[in-house]
Each structure stands twice: as structure tokens, then as C-alpha cells.
Amino acid sequence: MATVPLQHATQEGEWRLPSRGMVAMAGLITAESSIFLIFVVAYLYYLGRDVQGPTPREVLEIPYFGTVCLLSSSGFIMLAERAIEHGKIAAFRLWWGVTILLAAIFLGDTGLEWRKLIVHDHLTIHTNLFGTCFYSLVGLHASHVIVGMLMMLVTMVFALTGHLRAEHSYRVKVLALYWHFVDAVWVVVFTVVYVVGR
């Protein structure tokens, strides 16, 4: 019966709805934010409650280099978004590649940090509460970086094989939103772990 449009339906103008990709990504970000929130709360709650060392002050060094790389990648991904919107595929490939590279550098930096902590300082997830909270929170974030990087790599493959065109810029934007979230979370994790927690 809905086959019969109503006589009274006077539609003025266009019928516009929010885009489902963006809304869904916003929903995912909401859910992920609460997961991070719980880990952050645990980290802050357990600060200084350890029964044995090492403490954050003794072993943690501020990862300036990795942080700069990760946060600047948000700027480069914006350049990539703009490039694909205007159909400049070559520019897109460049900025997209730079973003992936910066993410990889960040992960490498984290890997070196963990190597130092495990080999040199003998801090593992099993050592004490700090170790448990630190590796969980930073590891949770790093796993998000890895997921984002994998998705960007898939996009890069499409871009290099010529399957990515300007009409896909919307999907790139949804993915970029996730990446901005990953970067924004790092601001929180960085503040909690390396500023407040140290």
C-alpha cells in the first residue's frame, strides 16, 4: 500500500540524509573510545600502586620522534583526501604513501621502545601492574595503528593498480576518519602514559 504515494506528501527540495559510511564510522569510533577509556582509567587508577618495580619514571622515555611522525601523518592524509577529491591520483599516491610510511616509522619506534623495555629494563606484561597496564594500553593503540595501516595498504594497492578514482574519495574519507581517530587517541595515550604517568 505504500505503493501509493500519499497525496499530501509535498516534498520541498531534495531529500537529504547523512551518509551511512560516516555515521557508521562515528559509531565505531564511539565504541572504540569507550574501550580506550576503560584501559586509560585502569592505567591511571593503578599508577603508583605497584608492589614491585620498575616504575614508569625509571624506564620510560618520551617517544618524541614517533609521536611527531604519527601526528603529522594526519596532515598528510588530509592532503591525500584532497588530492583524490580532485582526481589527482598521482598526488594521492604520494601523500597516501607518506602516511603509510609515517605510520610504519611510528610502529618501528614503538618496537624499539618495547625492545629496550623488555631486554634492557626487564619489564614485561607479567612483571608488575605498570607493565600490564602499559603494554595493554600502548599495545591496544599500536594494534589500531596496524589495522589502519593494513587498510591503507589495501587502498594503496587499488591506487597503484588504477582501480581508485575520484568517485571513491568518499570511501577514502571514511578511512581517513578512522585514521584521525587513531591519531587523536595517541594524544590521550601519550598524555596519560608519558606526561601524567611519568
Next chain:
Amino acid sequence: MGTDSMPAPQGIETGLDRTQELSRPGTYLELVHSWIVTVDHKRLGILYICYALVFLLVAGVEALMIRIQLFYPHNDFVSPYTFNRLFTMHGTTMVFLVGMPILFGFGNYLVPLMIGARDMAFPRLNAFSFWISAFAGLLLYYSFIGGVGLYGTGSAPDVAWFAYAPLTERPFSPGHSTDYWAIAILANGIGSIGTAINIIATVFCMRCKGMTLSRIPLLPWLYATVSFLVLVAVSPLTAAQAMLLIDRYLGGHFFDTQMGGSAILWAHFFWIFGHPEVYVLVLPAFAFANEIIPVFSRKAIFGYPAMVAASVGIGFISLGVWAHHMFTIGMTSFGNAFFTLSTMLVSIPTGIKTFNWLATLWGGKIRFQTPMLFSIAFLFQWVIAGLTGIMLSVSAWNWQLHNSYFVVAHFHYVLVGAIVFMIFAAIYYWYPKMTGRMLDERLGKLHFWLMVIGFHMTFDVMHFPGLLGMPRQIFTYEPDRGWTLLNQIVSVGGFIQGIAVLVLVYNLVHSYFRGVLAGPDPWDAWTLEWATTSPPPAYNFVVDPVVASRRPLWDLKHPEDPDSAFE
């Protein structure tokens, strides 16, 4: 019913695609295959509901075994170990494998239809969410044979549904039963989050032409609120389960009190999920009431904007009340006062809703058919459940009754008296849409009265052993406590409810084959799901609907006096 349903408009015959019924009948295997690979929101909705009904029977049997064990003092029907497993599995199953799936099932089925959409926003994500939830259910129950414990005796989880730390840590829960519990709930949580994202995207991005935010029927509105709650409240549980698994598998110390970890933090994390979860379950029940009560009162819902605002308000307030589950853990007096007051605050939006339902009934031409009977019972029982909730929110009173059968009676009053009753109402109301046949009204009334009698015998009486000091989760009790007769009445009531559910199951099967044909609109209702055939074709609507008011079918049936003229 159905006598005054509207005449079929011209064009519906020619517009319907009948290729499916005219094509050759498929084999049984093809049928099963088509259900397994389906991404149709209606089929997935029905799968959710059937899955939940199976687990309803399973968890119901567990409840009845608990009640047999408590029938008289020093009973030894089951061992204390089995008893622990029974109440753990009963609670976990009812919340995660019955409540959430059945509500998501109705949401899946109804939300796209009610907003005039072709399907959910992400059909494949929808299928994924269902199957991962189904996997979680199987995983949880596989623990009965897979979760072998230290002495080969362990089986199902026995840590209660809130699984307080450090009981769940390795030294106290050897074997794999707790792992099954944690992983099952983690997997289920992923499914819930997927569905929640899907419902939000569907409600806001898939609406048909003319369906502005203020014209969305209340059911999709409430499901959007619920989905938001799932996103912010189920995720903490997922995080907490991840922490628990880090503790159990990687040797972490989150909840390891020996190493400075905190058992209280688990309680906070669990109840940050646990209390909003109550609203995740009850808001869909409200949503059903919002649809059913107006149709059977023959009036538009009273105070639509207030209903939306109250629902969203409940969603927000429910995020700030969790520690009222933890008054006896020992908080500061500020904490006690805060959570007492914030809990009482919930009664304002819920009060708005209750009064609006009463105002909808007021002066209406009420039809007492089965869905309406369940809705009326829901109204009364919901108010009583709310009143004991306010009693328990007072921290001083709560200290006396915490973890007693009074609490058990209170939350079962919500879960059964409000939620299960509205689920039954929804089954009677939307079964014709899903199958094309009416449920038998006489069996429905029998089901209703058995359910009401059984419910009140069980859960009214259950308050009293709690007031007399009977703690929850105990295996047995002494004969001189004065709890015996009360427990016996409770158990008998439980069995009456069990019979009532069997009547429903019989009715569901019987009516599927023998029920009266329903036609597209058996209740003379006003929302878009009744504008298509019963059951709807895979594509829902032949032509995308266009709406001009909150009650598009009213406009269609009463062109002389359309709602849209008053908006």
C-alpha cells in the same frame, strides 16, 4: 481483528513480484543454504528470534532446576557445584543469548520496515553480527563438555554472571570454564557492537522520503538510543573481558590482588556495562509498548516529543548510575549520595513515559487482544519494578538488602515483568507480519493468564524471603528460617510460567501451519511495516514509500482527516 482493515489499493496485485512463489520449489538443502547465506534483514531478524527462543527454553530449564533445588531445605537435587553453574549459566544466557538477540531480532526485522527502507544500512555486517553472536552462544554451551577443570570435574562457568574478580583469576578458576565465559561474551559483544552501528546508520541514513526525525516512529527512535547505549556500555565490558583474558593468558595483573590489582575495579567496569545493559534490554520493551498501546487504544501516542526526549534522557542518565550495584563495597558518603540521587533521577524520564502510556489509554477505545493484555500487565508490573528500584537506590536500605532475594525479585520484576511480557506482546503483535498467519487468540489468552499467575506467584512472593534475609546464589538453607513455604510458592509459580512458555511455543508452531491468514494489516495499524504484504517480500516495498506524518497508514486510510494536516 482484520474486519475493518483497509481495502487493498489498486495496483498492489500488479506491483507484487510473484516469481518466487511461481518458480519451482527448492530442495530442503537449498532452503537451509538460503537461510545460512542470507543477508536479508527480515530473515536475520527471524534467525535472531528463533535462536533467542531456543536459549530461552534452555535458560528456563536452568531456572527451574534452581527452583527444584530450593523447593525444600537441605535438598540435594543438584550438587553445590552444579548449582553455581546453573545460576551462572542462567544469568549469562538470559542476558546475552536471550535478551539481546531477541531484541536485536525485532530491531532487525522492524527498523528498516518502519522507516520504509529496503534493508539495513550494512546487510553483510548484519549477517556477520548474527553469526558471531550465534557462535558465542555455542561456545558458551560447549563449555559443558569443553571446559574441563582441575580435577576433570569443571565444566560450565560457575563464577556468577557478574564474575567478580579475583574469583575469575587463574588460581581461583583453574581449567577453562571461565575462559569460555570471557571469550563467549567478548565475541557476543563484537556482534552487539556491529548490530548497534548498523541500527544507528539505518535509522539516520536509510529513511524513506518525508520521514524527518520528528516523524520516525518511536520504535526506531528507541532502537537508535539503545544502539548508542550498546556502543558506550557494551564496549567497556569488551575491554574488561580483554583485561581478564590478558590476566589469564599473558600473566597480567589487572585484577590480581596479590600484585596490587583491584577487585573493585572489575566491579566498576562490570557495572559500567551492567547497569546500562538493563536499559539496553528495557528500552526495546518500551519501544514495543510505544507501538502496541496506541494501536490497541485506537489513539495516536500521547506526547511523542516527550517520549523521544525521555528515552534519550534515560539513555544518558543510565550511564551515571552503575555504582548503585556496589553500595556495600564501601564508597565515600559522597559516592553513596551521588549514586543514590542519580539513580532516583532515572525515575523522572521513566515516569514521563509511564504517564504518557496512561494518557494514551485514557479515553481510548481499548481492544483487549493478546498483545494489549501483555502490554497492560507490563504497565502495572513495570511500575512496581520501578518502585522497588527506588527503594534499592537508597544506599542505607540497600546495605540491608544487598545480594538478597529482594534484589533478585526486583530485577526479575524488570526483566520478566516488563521485558519478557513486552517481548511476548511483540511476538503476538508482529508474528502475523513475519509469517502471514495470526497466532491463536485462545491459546494466547491462556498463555497470558498462566504467565500472569505464574509471574506474580514467583516474583511477588520472592521479595519476602529477601526481606527475611535469604541471600541470593545460595545452594540450600536451614529449615528453621521461615523461608520454606515462600520458596515453595516461588518454585510452583516458576513451573506455571514454564507451562505458559510451552503454550506459547505450541502456539507458534501450530499457528505457523494452521493459523488464520493475517493479510497485510490485521490490527488496523498505522506504521509502514503494515503497508506491505505479510510476510513482506525480500525487497520490502515495491515502490519506495513517501510519508507526510508520523502515521502514514492513517493518512492513507483517512484521506479526509490526515495527520499530516496537523503537523
